[in-house]
Amino acid sequence: MKKIMSGNEAIARGAFECGATFAAGYPGTPSTEIMEQFSQYEGVYAEWSPNEKVAVEVAVGAALGGAKAMAVMKHVGVNVAADPLFTVSYTGTNGALVIVTADDPSLHSSQNEQDNRHYARSAKIPMLEPADSQEAKDFVKKAFELSALFDTPVFLRTTTRVSHSKSIVLLEDPEKPVKKEVERLDPVKYVMVPHNARMRRVAVEERMQNLRRYAETMPENRMEINDRRIGIVTAGMPYNYAKEVFPDFSYLKLGMVYPLPEKMIRAFATKVGKIYVVEELDSFLEEQLRAMGIKTVGKDIFPYSGEFDPGVIAEAVKRRPAKKVQLSPVEIPPRPPNLCPGCPHRGLFYVLGKSKTIVTGDIGCYTLSFMKPLEGLQGCICMGASIGMAHGLSKSLGTKGKGKVVGVLGDSTFIHSGITSLLNTAYNRSNVLTVIADNRTTAMTGMQQHPGTGLTLQGEKTVELNFESLAKSLGIPDVRVVDPYDLKGTRAAVREELGKPGPSLIISRGPCVLLNRGAARKRPFKVVEEKCAGCKLCLGLGCPPLSWKKYPTATERMLEERPKKVEGAAVIDPSLCTGCSLCEQVCNYGAIVEEE
Amino acid sequence: MPKDKATKSILLAGVGGQGILRASDIISLALMAAGYDVKKSEVHGMAQRGGSVTSHVRYGEKVYSPLAARGSVDIILSFEKLETLRYIDYLKKNAFVLINDEAVFPPAVNMGIASYPENIPEIVGKVFKKVKVVEASALAEQAGEARTANTVMIGAVSNFLDVSLEVWEEVIGKSFPERIVEFNIKAFMLGRNA
Numbered sequence: 001m002k003k004i005m006s007g008n009e010a011i012a013r014g015a016f017e018c019g020a021t022f023a024a025g026y027p028g029t030p031s032t033e034i035m036e037q038f039s040q041y042e043g044v045y046a047e048w049s050p051n052e053k054v055a056v057e058v059a060v061g062a063a064l065g066g067a068k069a070m071a072v073m074k075h076v077g078v079n080v081a082a083d084p085l086f087t088v089s090y091t092g093t094n095g096a097l098v099i100v101t102a103d104d105p106s107l108h109s110s111q112n113e114q115d116n117r118h119y120a121r122s123a124k125i126p127m128l129e130p131a132d133s134q135e136a137k138d139f140v141k142k143a144f145e146l147s148a149l150f151d152t153p154v155f156l157r158t159t160t161r162v163s164h165s166k167s168i169v170l171l172e173d174p175e176k177p178v179k180k181e182v183e184r185l186d187p188v189k190y191v192m193v194p195h196n197a198r199m200r201r202v203a204v205e206e207r208m209q210n211l212r213r214y215a216e217t218m219p220e221n222r223m224e225i226n227d228r229r230i231g232i233v234t235a236g237m238p239y240n241y242a243k244e245v246f247p248d249f250s251y252l253k254l255g256m257v258y259p260l261p262e263k264m265i266r267a268f269a270t271k272v273g274k275i276y277v278v279e280e281l282d283s284f285l286e287e288q289l290r291a292m293g294i295k296t297v298g299k300d301i302f303p304y305s306g307e308f309d310p311g312v313i314a315e316a317v318k319r320r321p322a323k324k325v326q327l328s329p330v331e332i333p334p335r336p337p338n339l340c341p342g343c344p345h346r347g348l349f350y351v352l353g354k355s356k357t358i359v360t361g362d363i364g365c366y367t368l369s370f371m372k373p374l375e376g377l378q379g380c381i382c383m384g385a386s387i388g389m390a391h392g393l394s395k396s397l398g399t400k401g402k403g404k405v406v407g408v409l410g411d412s413t414f415i416h417s418g419i420t421s422l423l424n425t426a427y428n429r430s431n432v433l434t435v436i437a438d439n440r441t442t443a444m445t446g447m448q449q450h451p452g453t454g455l456t457l458q459g460e461k462t463v464e465l466n467f468e469s470l471a472k473s474l475g476i477p478d479v480r481v482v483d484p485y486d487l488k489g490t491r492a493a494v495r496e497e498l499g500k501p502g503p504s505l506i507i508s509r510g511p512c513v514l515l516n517r518g519a520a521r522k523r524p525f526k527v528v529e530e531k532c533a534g535c536k537l538c539l540g541l542g543c544p545p546l547s548w549k550k551y552p553t554a555t556e557r558m559l560e561e562r563p564k565k566v567e568g569a570a571v572i573d574p575s576l577c578t579g580c581s582l583c584e585q586v587c588n589y590g591a592i593v594e595e596e
Numbered sequence: 597m598p599k600d601k602a603t604k605s606i607l608l609a610g611v612g613g614q615g616i617l618r619a620s621d622i623i624s625l626a627l628m629a630a631g632y633d634v635k636k637s638e639v640h641g642m643a644q645r646g647g648s649v650t651s652h653v654r655y656g657e658k659v660y661s662p663l664a665a666r667g668s669v670d671i672i673l674s675f676e677k678l679e680t681l682r683y684i685d686y687l688k689k690n691a692f693v694l695i696n697d698e699a700v701f702p703p704a705v706n707m708g709i710a711s712y713p714e715n716i717p718e719i720v721g722k723v724f725k726k727v728k729v730v731e732a733s734a735l736a737e738q739a740g741e742a743r744t745a746n747t748v749m750i751g752a753v754s755n756f757l758d759v760s761l762e763v764w765e766e767v768i769g770k771s772f773p774e775r776i777v778e779f780n781i782k783a784f785m786l787g788r789n790a
């Protein structure tokens with residue numbers, strides 16, 4: 001049967017078709033749907049782990065137990081999981097283990113643009129890279145096959161464009177899962193003390209040599225010889241872009257990007273004239289070709305950053321920029337993503353933005369509050385970094401930093417990698433205020449469950465992590481919960497906690513507005529125009545339904561019977577307003593009221 | 597496989613929450629059912645939350661890239677007026693421009709520090725000869741369900757695609773819960789005949 005599937009759906013399907021029964025992951029765009037889809041297949045176990053390191057360790061365990069197991073994450077997740085990865089490469093996997101890494105050229109939804117092909121080389125783990133959804137499904141099966149055959153973890157690397165493009169896939173019947181039996185583990189193979197690890201290090205090298213030989217004949221690496229004047233060496237999605245622009249050239253399409261088939265590459269080089277290496281991000285393939293002594297054209301003409309498309313390739317090769325459409329000059333206001341109307345983060349970050357503090361932030365929907373008008377946080381590096389950064393900042397500021405430094409992060413982020421740093425603020429006698437923006441879900445990536453929500457990925461009820469008692473056990477003396485829809489209460493809590501010495505924690509608790517969309521809506525608010533002083537204070541909330549109507553002419557002002565000095569009035573779009581009441585609380589003139 | 601084998605591109609543009617991804621899914625399914633090879637792409641995550649959203653749909657005998665190059669798009673289906681301007685460089689010379697007569701103010705406009713361009717269809721019309729404004733929201737109301745504006749837009753673009761009415765009806769029938777299929781078929785027809 002033919003079906004249109006995204007790359008992510010196809011990876012889940014491929015894993016299911018080849019009898020994988022186990023997956024662990026942590027959400028992260030563009031990888032999230034792989035876990036969500038896989039978890040719905042009959043007879044599989046799938047979990048959201050608290051973070052990627054745990055997910056890999058869990059998947060390693062499942063593989064050692066004989067299963068075909070998969071760990072799934074976005075590119076930066078591999079940084080978090082790097083520790084177990086570099087050593088499971090030594091132990092091997094017994095069953096089969098595939099690590100899916102979804103990279104994000106152009107940083108559509110990420111904090112950096114790292115090229116995870118480097119992980120394959122440095123961790124000595126083979127890596128496959130599909131170019132479309134059909135290949136995504138086929139290659140995940142191949143990855144499991146290689147893992148079992150060579151007793152190695154295998155990377156499957158996608159990019160946003162592979163994960164989130166849809167193309168036609170041929171579905172096949174699933175194989176019956178077969179599990180290798182295990183009684184006990186062989187300690188010489190699995191206990192990585194120096195003596196054993198030294199022996200495994202040799203095994204790793206032998207394995208890489210075997211994989212290199214295998215790469216020469218695997219059908220996923222293939223030559224397409226046409227016009228021999230130009231040969232294009234490429235892998236993954238860029239193959240499609242190049243093919244579209246230059247259908248007649250010759251191609252060496254690599255399905256496995258590490259290790260490379262050196263003989264095949266040399267053979268290709270003798271068959272064609274000039275060689276172009278077409279790859280997004282770093283010159284990973286090109287440097288290896290050059291090390292073989294092959295002359296290439298690559299990063300000297302193709303961009304080192306940002307994703308490609310057919311236009312990028314045509315422009316680079318033809319050295320001619322694309323024509324621009326000349327419209328009569330108009331200013332196009334940007335449309336960045338924004339906190340939703342009624343978002344619980346808005347109240348909290350409104351308060352933090354107005355406080356005279358340094359706020360180190362973290363990754364989640366709330367990161368959007370760095371923008372005008374909220375300006376609620378001033379730093380964000382990676383998940384969980386907020387608390388550690390705040391602590392270091394406060395220590396380095398010394399007495400000047402007292403009552404001035406706040407670290408703020410979301411509930412899912414806190415669980416991912418904030419707990420140890422909160423412990424650190426207690427242990428190392430910090431003065432920082434930590435705030436958990438607890439919206440009861442992992443909102444940014446599309447509302448996934450986590451250990452604080454009381455439900456698992458597969459919808460089972462489970463224990464719910466209690467942040468309050470956890471913080472107390474970690475040694476945080478002052479823990480309090482605030483309602484972020486109550487501006488006065490939130491402001492007072494922040495002020496009081498900053499005034500106390502020692503570490504403290506505020507949990508700003510209000511469920512994400514997207515969680516209960518079906519629930520009865522509150523009545524929207526409206527602006528009583530006669531009372532509006534035109535002060536624009538409410539616009540400081542950056543709430544989408546709130547806008548500004550300027551009175552353009554004296555006549556209009558008279559028609560509206562407004563005093564001269566009022567330049568305009570606020571307006572609320574009732575179809576967007578959720579009735580959260582923040583604007584009513586902000587207004588000093590009583591001009592914002594609930595609709596009858 | 598319909599007669600025309602060359603790869604063609606449709607660009608859907610608009611604002612997060614307008615149902616663009618659903619619309620591009622439906623268009624892709626219909627094109628596949630009509631015998632084309634189809635690829636589409638879109639971006640999730642940070643790009644939503646009220647931000648600008650696009651989806652490329654590409655079809656033909658054999659499609660390689662899921663992304664269209666700038667200057668190569670045959671039809672833009674714009675769910676929001678301003679977004680037409682943002683992606684205008686993607687259009688080829690004789691492109692069809694279908695614009696939903698709907699303005700969603702970006703934050704800077706709401707805050708009164710930028711203005712929303714006026715006469716967008718006219719501005720576009722000076723360069724592109726084939727511009728059509730669709731009153732999708734009004735037609736959706738007429739169909740009996742305000743949330744079918746994206747289906748109205750699908751109806752509008754259907755006139756340019758070699759896909760039979762039966763195929764559209766079948767695909768739409770399978771894409772929605774039963775109780776709203778009828779509204780969506782109505783919305784589709786209103787868009788098609790607009």
Ligand SMILES: Cc1ncc(C[n+]2csc(CCOP(=O)(O)OP(=O)(O)O)c2C)c(N)n1
Nearest residue numbers: 028077363364365410411412413442443444
């Ligand atoms: C190591 C790593 N894994 C995953 C992500 C993707 N990601 C970005 S924010 C986020 C979670 C946000 O959830 P939460 O902290 O609860 O904040 P919310 O979005 O709900 O406000 C995730 C998973 C990432 N950026 N880095």
